[in-house]
Amino acid sequence: MILLDLNSGEERPIYARIADQLKFAVAGGALRPGDLAPSVRELAKQLLVNPNTVARAYRDLQSEGLFEPVRGMGIQVAEGAVERCRQSRREMIRARIRRAIEEARESRMEPSEIEAILRDEWAKANQSTNGKA
Amino acid sequence: MILLDLNSGEERPIYARIADQLKFAVAGGALRPGDLAPSVRELAKQLLVNPNTVARAYRDLQSEGLFEPVRGMGIQVAEGAVERCRQSRREMIRARIRRAIEEARESRMEPSEIEAILRDEWAKANQSTNGKA
DNA sequence: CCTAGTGTGCTAGGCAACTAATACAGTATA
DNA sequence: TATACTGTATTAGTTGCCTAGCACACTAGG
Numbered sequence: 001m002i003l004l005d006l007n008s009g010e011e012r013p014i015y016a017r018i019a020d021q022l023k024f025a026v027a028g029g030a031l032r033p034g035d036l037a038p039s040v041r042e043l044a045k046q047l048l049v050n051p052n053t054v055a056r057a058y059r060d061l062q063s064e065g066l067f068e069p070v071r072g073m074g075i076q077v078a079e080g081a082v083e084r085c086r087q088s089r090r091e092m093i094r095a096r097i098r099r100a101i102e103e104a105r106e107s108r109m110e111p112s113e114i115e116a117i118l119r120d121e122w123a124k125a126n127q128s129t130n131g132k133a
Numbered sequence: 134m135i136l137l138d139l140n141s142g143e144e145r146p147i148y149a150r151i152a153d154q155l156k157f158a159v160a161g162g163a164l165r166p167g168d169l170a171p172s173v174r175e176l177a178k179q180l181l182v183n184p185n186t187v188a189r190a191y192r193d194l195q196s197e198g199l200f201e202p203v204r205g206m207g208i209q210v211a212e213g214a215v216e217r218c219r220q221s222r223r224e225m226i227r228a229r230i231r232r233a234i235e236e237a238r239e240s241r242m243e244p245s246e247i248e249a250i251l252r253d254e255w256a257k258a259n260q261s262t263n264g265k266a
Numbered sequence: 267c268c269t270a271g272t273g274t275g276c277t278a279g280g281c282a283a284c285t286a287a288t289a290c291a292g293t294a295t296a
Numbered sequence: 297t298a299t300a301c302t303g304t305a306t307t308a309g310t311t312g313c314c315t316a317g318c319a320c321a322c323t324a325g326g
Contacts, residue, residue, distance in 0.1 A: 005239070013284065020240075028241035039302065050286050055303070072293025072302045089240055094250050096233035101258045104226045106138070108161030111259065117227050118251055125234045126244070146313060172272065183315045188274075205272050205323025 014049055018057035020092070023066065026077055027085040036074040037067060064088075139180055147182055151190035153225070156199065159210055160218040169207040170200060197221075 005021065025031040037043075040058065044051040058075055061067045066081045104114045137154040139147065158164040170176075173191060177184040191208055194200045199214045199221075237247045 015284080024240035040304095041302085050284095052287085053285065055305095056284090058303085069303055070293090071291085071304095074302065089242060090246070090250070093233060093237045093240075093242065093247070094254065096229070096236075097250055097254045098258075100226060100229035100233060101254055103229075105258060107157035107222055107226075108163075109222060109226065113223070114226070115255065117223070117230055118255060121227065121230045121234055122248065122251060125231075125238060148313085173274095174272085185316080186314065189314095191273085202273055203323090204274095204321075207272060 014047075015053050015056040015060070018043075018047070018049075018054060019060050022057065022061060023085045023088055026066065026081050027089045029082075031077050033077045033079050033081055035077050036070075037077060039074050137176070137180065147180075148186050148189040148193070151176075151180070151187060152193050155190065155194060156218045156221055159199065159214050160222045162215075164210050166210045166212050166214055168210050169203075170210060172207050 022031070022037065031037060037058075038046070040051050040054045044054045047054070058067060058069075062069065062075075064084075066078055066084060068076050068078050070076050101114065101118075104117075105111075137151060137158070139150055139154070155164070155170065164170060170191075171179070173184050173187045177187045180187070191200060191202075195202065195208075197217075199211055199217060201209050201211050203209050234247065234251075237250075238244075
């Protein structure tokens with residue numbers, strides 16, 4: 001099963017993207033509490049990255065209490081993880097939106113123009129990925 | 134005169150932020166074609182960074198044709214720079230908004246929740262900085 | 267002419283982040 | 297017990313950003 005997708009041609013660290021994607025998988029229900037997440041080595045092979053990079057992502061997720069290691073078995077989704085991942089996701093998205101708007105205002109862009117972009121992009125996102133799988 | 138503001142506690146390279154801020158200054162009318170931008174050394178002193186870092190920003194801006202050096206004098210805002218800086222700014226903001234929405238959708242966040250965040254943050258931005266200078 | 271200001275180019279070094287390779291410790295299963 | 301899987305820790309190497317110092321070419325102004 002393919003849970004993650006690093007495609008995003010972003011400049012963020014790989015381990016951070018992996019961690020985010022795993023959070024999203026939990027928030028979206030693809031991974032549920034008690035489930036075993038893909039092993040470090042397997043996920044590394046799947047994503048064509050070094051196992052340490054994956055391990056780093058899991059380490060961060062553990063320090064947030066979202067995943068729990070079970071030696072010899074794998075890494076398990078923690079109990080209250082769903083709600084916390086949803087909240088994390090919400091704050092992540094919100095922070096990005098907020099920052100973009102903030103910068104637009106600081107650059108003295110016309111409020112009407114900012115609003116137009118917001119409406120336009122929201123509309124585009126809804127029409128393009130509408131009849132999707 | 135203080136044109137720039139690096140405060141943004143972001144993780145982007147300093148030179149990139151300086152370049153963006155200069156573009157914004159042109160787009161917003163604080164710097165007009167023919168005006169001399171702050172000298173490399175002066176701006177470096179003002180921002181408490183190394184002159185090379187500022188020079189790097191100007192170098193990038195020149196390669197985009199937005200600023201033109203005048204030897205012995207300083208760096209001048211190019212002729213058609215205003216519209217191009219506005220366009221650059223527009224695309225920059227648009228890309229950020231688009232990316233945030235895109236990621237929200239990829240994470241399977243409910244469209245209604247995404248829209249709520251967009252409306253909420255836009256409303257907040259407008260009420261907080263309303264009666265501003 | 268001469269001084270002080272401009273931008274430009276170069277080399278060097280430090281520092282932090284990221285990735286990688288390897289070895290180690292524990293557990294399931296045959 | 298032996299094998300093969302798990303996660304973990306340590307160490308190294310690469311890269312990019314930033315700083316630093318210096319030399320060079322040019323120009324305005326005294």
